Amino acid sequence: xxxxxxxxxxxxxxxxxxxxxxxxxxxxxxxxxxxxxxxxxxxxxxxxxxxxxxxxxxxxxxxxxxxxxxxxxxxxxxxxxxxxxxxxxxxxxxxxxxxxxxxxxxxxxxxxxxxxxxxxxxxxxxxxxxxxxxxxxxxxxxxxxxxxxx
Numbered sequence: 001x002x003x004x005x006x007x008x009x010x011x012x013x014x015x016x017x018x019x020x021x022x023x024x025x026x027x028x029x030x031x032x033x034x035x036x037x038x039x040x041x042x043x044x045x046x047x048x049x050x051x052x053x054x055x056x057x058x059x060x061x062x063x064x065x066x067x068x069x070x071x072x073x074x075x076x077x078x079x080x081x082x083x084x085x086x087x088x089x090x091x092x093x094x095x096x097x098x099x100x101x102x103x104x105x106x107x108x109x110x111x112x113x114x115x116x117x118x119x120x121x122x123x124x125x126x127x128x129x130x131x132x133x134x135x136x137x138x139x140x141x142x143x144x145x146x147x148x149x150x
Contacts, residue, residue: 002116008027008033014150017118018123020082020114021114021115022036024109024110024111024114025111027109028106028107029107029114030104032077033073033077034074035070036065036076037060037062037070038070038073038074040060040070040080041056041067041070041074041094042061042074042080042096042103042104042107043081043104043107043108044059044060044146045080045094045095045096045100045108045110046096046100046101046104047149047150048149048150049094049095050085050093050094050095051089051093051094052085052090052091052092052093052094053071053083053094054091055069055146056094058142058146059061059141059142059143059146060143061141061142061143070096075101078097078099078100079096079097079099079100079103080095080097080100081094081095081096081097082094083095089124105149115127
């Protein structure tokens with residue numbers, strides 16, 4: 001197989017894999033009246049408790065306006081607490097509530113199993129090759145410096 005055809009197949013596989021990975025949690029989040037953006041906010045806030053809204057904007061690469069409504073939704077559903085930074089009272093810090101922690105735990109569990117099974121079945125159980133590929137794709141993203149905090 002020539003390299004162009006192989007790359008096209010890999011791109012198609014990448015699209016299909018992303019769809020499969022997202023579909024798994026989409027069913028769960030929609031039962032809570034949430035979207036993928038809500039899920040990403042919960043995911044990163046769980047990994048970086050006290051993350052500021054400014055940091056989350058960088059991580060998610062979205063505008064302040066795009067973040068406002070999902071934050072308010074999560075707060076109203078009792079999944080997120082929005083506080084003020086002790087160092088700078090102008091900054092808002094985010095923490096998951098116990099309900100938010102339960103929900104993200106459920107979502108994480110499904111995705112960890114799905115990814116872990118795929119890595120194992122592909123012969124890369126620790127994900128070293130997969131992680132190297134992902135890091136190469138993400139190396140210039142504004143959220144990369146935060147990954148070490150996980």
